Amino acid sequence: MDHEAPPAHLSRVVAEFQAQETLRTSTHPEAQRYELHIGSLTEYLESVPSTNLQTHRGELRSGARANLLMGVASNRVDVKIAAARAERTLERLAEPLCTLWSAEPIRDQPLLDLAWLEVIRNAAHDSICACSHDEVVDAVLHRYAEATETAHGVASSAIEHASTQIQQAGLLLLNPCARERTELIEVDLTASALAEGFEALGQSWVQVLAERPAQEELHLTTAADGPMVVARELIFEHPETVHVLLIEREDSANAVGDARRVLEVHMFSNAENVSSQLEALSDLEALGQLEALSPLEALSQLGQRCEQDPGLLIRTVLHHAEASTRALTISGPVPGFGWRIWEPHRASSLVQSTGPYGLTNGLISVEVNTEDGTFSVNGQAGYGHIIDDVDVGDTYNWCPTEPELVVRQPQVTRAQVIEQGPLRGRLRIDSEYLLPAYAPTKTAPEPESLLQVVTTVIELRADEGILRVTTSLNNQVRDHRMRVHFPLQERASNSRAECAFGLVQRPLAAEGGPNEWGVPTFPSRRFVQAGDLTVTHEGLCEYELVDLDGDPQNPLTTAGALALTLLRCTGWLSRGPMASRPLPAGPENQLLGAQMQKPLTLNYAIALNHPDPYELADRVWSPLQIGTSAGEGSLANEGSKLDISGMEVDAVLTDSTGRLVVRCHEPWGHAARMRVLGRSGQIIDLLGNTLGPFAEELEVRPHQILTLSLDPT
Structure with a gap:
C-alpha cells in the first residue's frame, strides 16, 4: 500500500478471515489451515525458518508482477549527478580526511551529520528518483548542494591541519583512498623549483599551463563596491594576507577614460614583500609616508576614504612571494590513506x-x-x-x-x-x-x-x-x-x-x-x-x-x-x-x-x-588532495595513517567516543584475508554492538560486510 496508512477496517477483515478458516477446517479437518494476523517485521522474521533455505542467485529485479519503473535511473540527470557528488564528497573525501587528519574529529562530526541529514532527506523515493514536481526537485538539488559544500568545508579544514603536522616544508599530497597511488596533479611552482626540476629530470616531468606574475591585479572597482570587494578578498579568498599597503595616486589610464583618483590596495602575505614593494616605488617621495596596515586597519581606512570621495576608483593588487607557474606534474607514489611531501618525478609514458x-x-x-x-x-x-x-x-x-x-x-x-x-x-x-x-x-x-x-x-x-x-x-x-x-x-x-x-x-x-x-x-x-x-x-x-x-x-x-x-x-x-x-x-x-x-x-x-x-x-x-606544509610538525615526509588491504573500504569514520571505525566489503564472491597493518580492535555490527576482537588480520567470507572499531594507537 504505497503512500497509505493501514486502513481502519484491516483488523476486522483479518478477524473475519480467521473465523472463516476456523469454520472451514472444522468441517474439513483434513484441509490445511491458514493463519493470518497483523504483526511487526521483527515478529515475522523471528517466526520464519533460517536454516536449509533455498538459494536464488540474481538480482531479484523484475517487472513481471509489479512495475519496476526502470526509467527513474535516467530522468533528471542533474539530480543523479548532484547525488553522486554529495555521496562521494562525504564518503571518500570529508569523512576519511576528517577522521585521519582533523585536530578534533568529534568537533567536526556535527557538520558531517548535518550534511548526511540533507542526503537522507533526499532519500525519499520520489525525491532521489526525481519523480516529482519541479519545485520538489529544486529543493532536492539545494539539499545536495548544501551537503556537498559542507563536506568540502570539513575536508578543507582537515587538509589545513594536516599541513601543520609534517617536518618538511613543501607541497603536501594526501591520499583519501585505501590504495597507493601515483597520478597527475596541478600545482603552482616557483621559478627556482622549475629550474631544479628541469636540471634533474629534463623536460618530461612538467607541463606548463600558465604563468603567474609576482604582482597580480585582481579588480578595479568604484568606491561604492570597493570595500565589499576588498573585504571578500581579504577574508575569503586570501586569508593568508598579513599586511596591506594603501597607495593613492592619480590615474589617467583607467577604464572610465578620464583622470580620477585611484586608491591601490596592495595585499601581502609576508613582510619582506612589503619592503620590496616600497623600494620599487619610483614616486615614493610624492606619495609620502606609507605604513603597512593589518587587514582590519586597511578595511577601516578604505571605508573612510570611499565615503569621503565617492568618485574614487579602487584597484586591488595581490603580491605573491615570487612569480610562479601553474603546471601539471607527477605526484610520485602516495600511500593509501597517507601523505607525501611532493618532489619532482619523471613520467614514463608521455602523451x-x-x-x-x-x-x-x-x-x-x-x-x-x-x-x-x-x-x-x-x-x-x-x-x-x-x-x-x-x-x-x-x-x-x-x-x-x-x-x-x-x-x-x-x-x-x-x-x-x-x-x-x-x-x-x-x-x-x-x-x-x-x-x-x-x-x-x-x-x-x-x-x-x-x-x-x-x-x-x-x-x-x-x-x-x-x-x-x-x-x-x-x-x-x-x-x-x-x-x-x-x-x-x-x-x-x-x-x-x-x-x-x-x-x-x-x-x-x-x-x-x-x-x-x-x-x-x-x-x-x-x-x-x-x-x-x-x-x-x-x-x-x-x-x-x-x-x-x-x-x-x-x-x-x-x-x-x-x-x-x-x-x-x-x-x-x-x-x-x-x-x-x-x-x-x-x-x-x-x-x-x-x-x-x-x-x-x-x-x-x-x-x-x-x-x-x-x-x-x-x-x-577521488583524486589526491594538495596542501602546503609549513614544516612545523613531527611526521616524516611520507607515511600512512591507515594501511588496510584485502577488502574494499566503504567508510572511515569517527564514532561518538572518538574511536576510528572502518567499514569494508568483499565484492568478488571469494573468501579473502583482510589486513589492517599494526592495528587491533573489535568487530562490531551496524548498530555498534561488539561481535568479537581482531588483531591485524581477519578471514573474510564471500560478500561479507565488515565493520571494525580500532583501538587507539
Whole structure:
C-alpha cells in the first residue's frame, strides 16, 4: 500500500478471515489451515525458518508482477549527478580526511551529520528518483548542494591541519583512498623549483599551463563596491594576507577614460614583500609616508576614504612571494590513506599527438573520426557514438514513438587537438545534430527540427590507460533520450555493475509483465563492466548492452556494444496509457524541469581490460588532495595513517567516543584475508554492538560486510 496508512477496517477483515478458516477446517479437518494476523517485521522474521533455505542467485529485479519503473535511473540527470557528488564528497573525501587528519574529529562530526541529514532527506523515493514536481526537485538539488559544500568545508579544514603536522616544508599530497597511488596533479611552482626540476629530470616531468606574475591585479572597482570587494578578498579568498599597503595616486589610464583618483590596495602575505614593494616605488617621495596596515586597519581606512570621495576608483593588487607557474606534474607514489611531501618525478609514458586528430601515450591511443564524431581506441573504431531517440514516456519509464524516431549521425563534426602533452593531451569534438524539437502529437505530427551542438573533450594522461571524457551541451530539445555507445572488442553475454556493498551480474534481458515492458536498461553506482570495457561515470546511472546477435533470452546470445544514457528528457511526471506502461505510475502532471533544457556537463571515463574497476573509479573521481606544509610538525615526509588491504573500504569514520571505525566489503564472491597493518580492535555490527576482537588480520567470507572499531594507537 504505497503512500497509505493501514486502513481502519484491516483488523476486522483479518478477524473475519480467521473465523472463516476456523469454520472451514472444522468441517474439513483434513484441509490445511491458514493463519493470518497483523504483526511487526521483527515478529515475522523471528517466526520464519533460517536454516536449509533455498538459494536464488540474481538480482531479484523484475517487472513481471509489479512495475519496476526502470526509467527513474535516467530522468533528471542533474539530480543523479548532484547525488553522486554529495555521496562521494562525504564518503571518500570529508569523512576519511576528517577522521585521519582533523585536530578534533568529534568537533567536526556535527557538520558531517548535518550534511548526511540533507542526503537522507533526499532519500525519499520520489525525491532521489526525481519523480516529482519541479519545485520538489529544486529543493532536492539545494539539499545536495548544501551537503556537498559542507563536506568540502570539513575536508578543507582537515587538509589545513594536516599541513601543520609534517617536518618538511613543501607541497603536501594526501591520499583519501585505501590504495597507493601515483597520478597527475596541478600545482603552482616557483621559478627556482622549475629550474631544479628541469636540471634533474629534463623536460618530461612538467607541463606548463600558465604563468603567474609576482604582482597580480585582481579588480578595479568604484568606491561604492570597493570595500565589499576588498573585504571578500581579504577574508575569503586570501586569508593568508598579513599586511596591506594603501597607495593613492592619480590615474589617467583607467577604464572610465578620464583622470580620477585611484586608491591601490596592495595585499601581502609576508613582510619582506612589503619592503620590496616600497623600494620599487619610483614616486615614493610624492606619495609620502606609507605604513603597512593589518587587514582590519586597511578595511577601516578604505571605508573612510570611499565615503569621503565617492568618485574614487579602487584597484586591488595581490603580491605573491615570487612569480610562479601553474603546471601539471607527477605526484610520485602516495600511500593509501597517507601523505607525501611532493618532489619532482619523471613520467614514463608521455602523451604526444598522432596527426591532427589523435593522441597516444604508448599505453592507449585515441583518434577522432571527423565524419561521424566518434573516436577509435587502439585502432578499434566506433567509441563515443551518440544516438538520440524521441521519448514519449515520463519520469518513470522510457517509451519510443511508433515508428521510432532515431538520429544516429551528426550533420557536421569538427575536431582539434587542444593539448598535446607531454603529461596531458586533450581532443575536442564539436558535433551538430539535427534533432526533432519535441515529440510528435496529434496536432503537430511532424515537429520542427533544431540544431543541437554537442561538445566532447577526450583527455589522455601520461602513465594511464584511461580516457576521461566530458560531454557538454546546452540542451534545446524536448522529449528525447541521448545515449553514447561503445563497442565491445570482446562480445559479452552479461554485464557487471557496482551497487551498494557489491557487484551485480546481469543478463542481456529484463523480465517484464502485462503492466510494464521488460526494458534491459540497468543502473550502476559508479561503474559498469562488459567484455573488455569498463565505464566509470559521475551520476550517469543507466546503461544497456546492445547490438545483440540473437534472442536476448538465449544464453548463447552476446552483445557487441554498451550504451550509456547521457540524458533523458520528458515533459510528464506520469502519463498513460503509453506503449511501455499502459497505466499511469503517478499523477498525470506536465513538467518543465524534467525536459532538462539548460547547460549540462556530463563526465565519464573508459578503460580497456582494466583489472580493478574500484581502483579506476577512485582514481578518476577521488583524486589526491594538495596542501602546503609549513614544516612545523613531527611526521616524516611520507607515511600512512591507515594501511588496510584485502577488502574494499566503504567508510572511515569517527564514532561518538572518538574511536576510528572502518567499514569494508568483499565484492568478488571469494573468501579473502583482510589486513589492517599494526592495528587491533573489535568487530562490531551496524548498530555498534561488539561481535568479537581482531588483531591485524581477519578471514573474510564471500560478500561479507565488515565493520571494525580500532583501538587507539
